[in-house]
Amino acid sequence: MNDIKDHNTRSRLGSVGIYLVMIFFTVMALYPLFWLMVSSFKTTTEFQMNKLGFPKKWVTINYKDAWVRGKFPMLIVNSVIYTGITTLAILVFSAMAGFGFAKIRHKATPILYGSFVIGILLTLQSIMVPLFLIVNWVGLYNTRLGVLIPYIGIGMPMGVYLGTEYIKSIPDALVESARIDGATYGRIFWRIIVPMSIPVAVTVAILTVTGTWNEFMLINILTSSDGLKSLPVGVQKFAGALSTDYGKQFAALVIGLIPMLLFYLAFRKEITKGVAAGAVKG
Amino acid sequence: MAKVLTMADTKREQRRAYWSLVLPGFLLYIAVMAFPTIFSVVLSLTSYNGGKLFGGRPVEMVGLKWYKRLFADEYFYRALKNNLWIVLVSVLGQIPLGFFLAYVLYRGLVRARDFFQTMIYLPTVISTVVIGILWKSFFAPHGAFPELMRIFRPGYEYTMGSHPMIPVLFVILWMYSGMYMIIFMANLQKIDNAVIEAARIDGASEMQVLRHVILPALSGVIVVTAILAISGSLKSFDLIYVMTGGGPANRTSVLSIYMFDKAFKGAPNYPLANAISTVMVIISFALIGLTKFAENKFGGRE
Missing domain, CATH: 1.20.5 (Single alpha-helices involved in coiled-coils or other helix-helix interfaces)
Known part of the structure; x- marks a missing residue:
């Protein structure tokens, strides 16, 4: 007892x-x-x-000062533009590639798909200098397109990998019977593949949104005009320079963290699921 | 009326559909990631240092000159050493801590799992730039940290200046432990609960369940997270760039910061920067090999 x-x-x-x-x-x-x-x-x-x-x-x-002097309305609009376009493009292109790899037999698939899988493990840091040089040569330095194209390209490996693996699980019979009924591949893509891939699209979107919104290194190198800066770069330039004006600096930091905080609290289940799916592969 | 397709037509349409679906993504990927990676290796063997590639100053092949220069530079080793410190903090700090937190939550040892998980993971999602400036101010010689220490230890003297890497490593531990927690959580949830219940009914203690059921099931994940820690260390840039910029006197520099300094600070030395990035790519590829090896050895992805 x-x-x-x-x-x-x-x-x-x-x-x-x-x-x-x-x-x-x-x-x-x-x-x-x-x-x-x-x-x-x-x-x-x-x-x-x-x-x-x-x-x-x-x-x-502090908030009134930082909001105006840090040009936060513009920074937030820029970040929304970069994140929105990047996410949309990655979703469309990786669903397309995933459909091709998973449902159309072709002898090029092992090589092409294999190269995407290798790309997951390439670090962004190791391409920073060559990418800067290339963006300069093609005349896209300090342009929105010169930020967006790298952002989209960098997100492709993970998007294609997750997309392909998911689309493989959609029954072949669905695609084949639609083909026999005379549907084109384009129609099959929009009518069957896209609606059935919503769950994986959510995961890819979450990973892309969090990654792009917080991205700092590339946009810092690839742009120089104030008008093209995203929220993290703006916060760094503004708050980082205020070494003694703590009030304004802290207000700027709070403004900088609130969008992601709200996004996280709204989608925390999806975010943690997406991170678990992405991290182990990456 | 469905159109009747001949075999040859179908084949051709299939091929055309395949390429139009796959090519846009593939070209973007090649242009942004694969080509620059290869290109960087090529440039690291030349004398090219900015300006026009053709028609400007002739570009010469210089062999391994920049690598020799790199391996003779003490700052390279200093940066590499800091990368290793970060790996060490991940392997000895973040991974055990992440596992502990995941285990407590998974086994339901506390209530309000959702709350704890949400709050502990929170630092990971916030922009590294905000985090970096926040902690820089916090750890400043006249910031809040010395003040806070004096509450617990009156007369505390600020000594972080002589160990500049300690605040950086602390922030890395603070920020990313939640990520490992999430990874372990996801993989713990894949273990068949019936096995654990059966072991408990047979009288196994919590510790025995952990040792004989859970840890063996997670061996693959633990290896993968360790590799993840190394690649994470190679990726660390934003936080250090914002917190210390690699300073004072390069004492908190890591490979990516060292490369950034060579390419974008002062007179650019692109070939040397490309040599550094090639070294990083080689480490990454070694990690890919290691991951494949670990997967074969410990079985299965995830």
Whole structure:
């Protein structure tokens, strides 16, 4: 009897311990972001006196200043354009290629598809310099197209890989019977393949949106005009330069993180699923 | 009325459909990824340093000159060493931590799984640029970190200046552990729950279940995450670029930052930068080989 009671107390203690550990990690994950948000409502003078506590007076002037001076409306519009077009193009092109690889027999498939699979493991960093040189030669340096084409190309391997593997699972009989009924491949693509590939399209879209929205290195190299910058580059240029004006800097950072935060909270199930699917392959 | 197709017509239409479906994506991929990769290897063997490729200054083949230069540069080794530090933090920090968190959530040892998972993964989705500037301000000599330390240890002196890599490694640990948690979660969910239940009913303790059921089932994933840690280290650029720019005195530089400096900071040295990128490609391909080997050895993808 005593044994069981002892065991229960011990397991309850263990359970409390695990809760404490999990709460510790959650606080660790959230505290810096919480600190940032609280600090963004202090004036710079107050921040220098009081770095950790709550502001004595909550001010919103930092946000007004940063919003206008950091040109955030334009940055957000640019980021929406880059992310939207890139995602749409990757979805269409990888569904097309996936359809071709998965449902039309052709002797070129092993080589072409194989090269996409290798591409998943190529690192973006290793093509940064040659890509910069090529974009310059073809005259696309500092243009929207010069950002979009690399973005789309970089997303293709993962999109094609996930798309092909998924479309393989659509029964061949569906495609064949549509062919016998006289449907063209174009019609089969739009009427059968696209509607049935929605689940994998969601995964690819999630991976592309998060990747493109946060992309910083390439767009930083490939553009120089203010008007072409995306949100991360704008935040870096604006907030990174404000080394002592903490109030504005923190407000700019909060503005920079809010779109992704909302996107994450809205699609967290799909995001974690997509990451698990993408990461292990990548 | 369905049109009657002859065999030859069908074949031709099939071929045409195949190429029009596959080519747009393939050409984009070749233009943006495959060609630059190969091109970078070629340029690293030449004297080409910007300007017109044809008609400008004649481009000479110089063999392995830039590689010799690279392997004689102490900054290359410094960057490589920092890459290895990042791998070490991933393998000894993020992977065990990610596994622990995933295990606790998967076995239902706490309630509110969804809440914990959502919050712990949160740092991973936020733009690296925001994260980098945030932590740079936090760890600044007159920032919040020294202040926070003084609450726990009065009289704390700021010493991060002499170990500039420590804040960087800490932020990497902070930011990406959630990713490994998600990967382990996804793979834990594939284990047949009946096996675990049966083991528990037969009197196996939580630790025994972990050792004899769960860890063996995950051996493949653990290997793949370790490889992922290496490729992740090669990919690290944004965070370090924003937090420290590789400084002070290149002490937090990694290969990608080192390459960026050679190509875009001061007088450009494209051939040398291309040699660095070729070294990175070779490491990547070695990793592809290693992944294939691990898959064969430990069985199955995922």
